[in-house]
Amino acid sequence: MKLGIDLRCLPQDGSPGAGIAHAARAITQQLCAQQELETVCYVPVGASHPVTSTATNIVELKRRRRKSLMDAITRHSCDLLFVPSGAVTPALPVPAVPWVHDVDIYFHPEWFPQPWYKRILTTRLFLHGVQSAPLIFCVSEYTKQMLLQLARIPPERIVVTGEGGSGSLDSISDTEIQQAKQDAAMRLQEQGIQQPYVLAFGTVEPRKNIPFITDLWTSMGELRQGYDLIIAGKDGWKMQQIEPSIKRAAEASHEYGCALVRLREQTEAMKQDLLLGATLVVTPSLSEGFGLVPLEAAQARTPVIISNRGALPEVMGDGPWCLDLGDPDAWRLLLSELLMQPELRADFQRRQYEVAKQWNWEGTGRVVLDRIQQLF
Missing domain, CATH: 3.40.50.2000 (Glycogen Phosphorylase B;)
Incomplete structure (x- = not known):
C-alpha cells in the first residue's frame, strides 16, 4: 500500500507554525519511518518538513490550492491520503482519512476571525470530508465526542490517537x-x-x-x-x-x-x-x-x-x-x-x-498505521 500525506498545513515561509503544523510533522516522521509502508508526501514549496528518509517520495506543491494537490496525486499516485490538518479536499481521486484536532468553530464561531460566509463554506466542506471518509482519526476522546455531536458518524469509524508532545x-x-x-x-x-x-x-x-x-x-x-x-x-x-x-x-x-x-x-x-x-x-x-x-x-x-x-x-x-x-x-x-x-x-x-508518560509519538503512529492497514 502507498500512503500519501497531505502536508499543506505546513507554513510556506519555513517557520515552525502552530500546534497543527507541529503535530503534522511529528506524525509524518513516524509514518515515514515504517518499513512496511510506502509513503509519498505532498509538501508546499518552502515548507519545513521532517522527512529525511530517501525511501519517501517528496512531491513539492507550488501552491497550497486544491488544484496543485490534485495534479500532484495524478502524477505521483497513492492508494490512500492521510490529512493531518483534518480538512479533506473535496472530490479527490483517492479515499482520504482526516486527523481532526478540534471542532471549536462549530460551537464557538465568535472565537474565530472568519466572516460568516467563509465560515459556512469551510465548515460545510470539513463536514463533507469527515462524513465521506472511510476512517476518521481524532487527537482526543474530547474531540471525538464533539465530532459525534456534529455529524451522524458511526462511533466505530472514529479512532482516538493521542499525541506525543516533544520527543x-x-x-x-x-x-x-x-x-x-x-x-x-x-x-x-x-x-x-x-x-x-x-x-x-x-x-x-x-x-x-x-x-x-x-x-x-x-x-x-x-x-x-x-x-x-x-x-x-x-x-x-x-x-x-x-x-x-x-x-x-x-x-x-x-x-x-x-x-x-x-x-x-x-x-x-x-x-x-x-x-x-x-x-x-x-x-x-x-x-x-x-x-x-x-x-x-x-x-x-x-x-x-x-x-x-x-x-x-x-x-x-x-x-x-x-x-x-x-x-x-x-x-x-x-x-x-x-x-x-x-x-x-x-x-x-x-x-x-x-x-x-502515557503520551508518545511512537504510540500515536502505531495507532494510525494499524488502523490504516486494516482498510486494506
Whole structure:
C-alpha cells in the first residue's frame, strides 16, 4: 500500500507554525519511518518538513490550492491520503482519512476571525470530508465526542490517537534534567531573561484566554514579587480584544519588581528552553483539542496549572492542578502556593511527569498505521 500525506498545513515561509503544523510533522516522521509502508508526501514549496528518509517520495506543491494537490496525486499516485490538518479536499481521486484536532468553530464561531460566509463554506466542506471518509482519526476522546455531536458518524469509524508532545524533552532522563534546566536558564539569560518567570505559551487568540491570566496576575499584588510573566507566542486574531489586558498587566507589573514580557517569535529550541526554564506554566484555555503545551511542560518537568476545559483534563489528568475558570480565587491561591512552596512544585513535577508518560509519538503512529492497514 502507498500512503500519501497531505502536508499543506505546513507554513510556506519555513517557520515552525502552530500546534497543527507541529503535530503534522511529528506524525509524518513516524509514518515515514515504517518499513512496511510506502509513503509519498505532498509538501508546499518552502515548507519545513521532517522527512529525511530517501525511501519517501517528496512531491513539492507550488501552491497550497486544491488544484496543485490534485495534479500532484495524478502524477505521483497513492492508494490512500492521510490529512493531518483534518480538512479533506473535496472530490479527490483517492479515499482520504482526516486527523481532526478540534471542532471549536462549530460551537464557538465568535472565537474565530472568519466572516460568516467563509465560515459556512469551510465548515460545510470539513463536514463533507469527515462524513465521506472511510476512517476518521481524532487527537482526543474530547474531540471525538464533539465530532459525534456534529455529524451522524458511526462511533466505530472514529479512532482516538493521542499525541506525543516533544520527543527531545521527553528523552531527557531524570539524571540529566537539572543540568538541562540550568543550561536552558543560561541560554535564556543571554536573551535577556534574567528573572524567574511564569509562562503562558501559544498563539495569542481568544481560546487561550490571556485576559484571564493577565487579570489574575495583576490581582496577586506582592505575591508575584520577584517573578515575571512571559506571554510567548505569535499574535493571532481578534487581538483588539486581548491587547488591552496585556497592556494593563504590563503597566501594573513594575511596582513589585516584576515585568510582563511579550515574546512573539521563538524558534523550537527557544520554546523548549522557555518550558525548561519556567518556574510554572499556566494554560487557562477556554478549549483545547488536545493540549500540547501543558504536556510538553510536564515533559520538561515544569509544573503546570490547567483549566478543566476541552481535552486538558484528559491529557494531564484531573489532579489538583486542574481548575475551574469560574473560580479565579482558586487559581490565585494555587498560583501563589506554587510560587512560594518549592516542595509543592516538586510534587506537581513528579506527578505530572508520570501522567505525561502515557503520551508518545511512537504510540500515536502505531495507532494510525494499524488502523490504516486494516482498510486494506
